[in-house]
Amino acid sequence: MTRDGTMQISKSKSGADNFFISHLTASAAVIILWTGYLNTLPSFVAGLAAGLVLASSALMFLFRTKDEYTLATWHAGTSAAFAASVLFLLADAFTPAFENLSAADFRLGPLAAMTAYLMAVLIKRLRDRA
């Protein structure tokens, strides 16, 4: 708040907005990547989506500490991504269906982890809004 009573946009507010905008961008890009995994997409579209996921993830990482609520949502997301990664590794080790996976199929692991992260952040935001 400034002396004349007008509201000043705080670093926390703009940081949190940037974090949640990056989350939306990454979510859209991951949907495109899943579409590319299940069907065929032009390689430049898949490349663009992968680039968007990387850029958005970097922005979320940078803005995660701007506000304690964004940090809490970041932690919820990373916990889910960790759980998804462990499940993928366990499935890889113990499930016969995973034995014949091609190298391309192993993109599924990071994609599943990223999806789990984005879903957990979305669910936390929706739950906390009520």
Add this chain to the structure above:
Amino acid sequence: MKNRLKVLRAERDWSQAELAGRLDVSRQAVNAIETGKHDPSLPLAFRISRLFDMPIEDIFDDGARP
């Protein structure tokens, strides 16, 4: 954790965005604290306490007091 943040804010006729600006947190953080879905950190609890000029235990209730 239950709290009186929403009531105290309403008494002063502040919006969530206005309170967030005064506390230097995001509006989403204020909303999550008001709904009891997010417990503020100790530094933020102290800032809230100072802003409303009240002891922390008069704003937040952990349910442990008799």
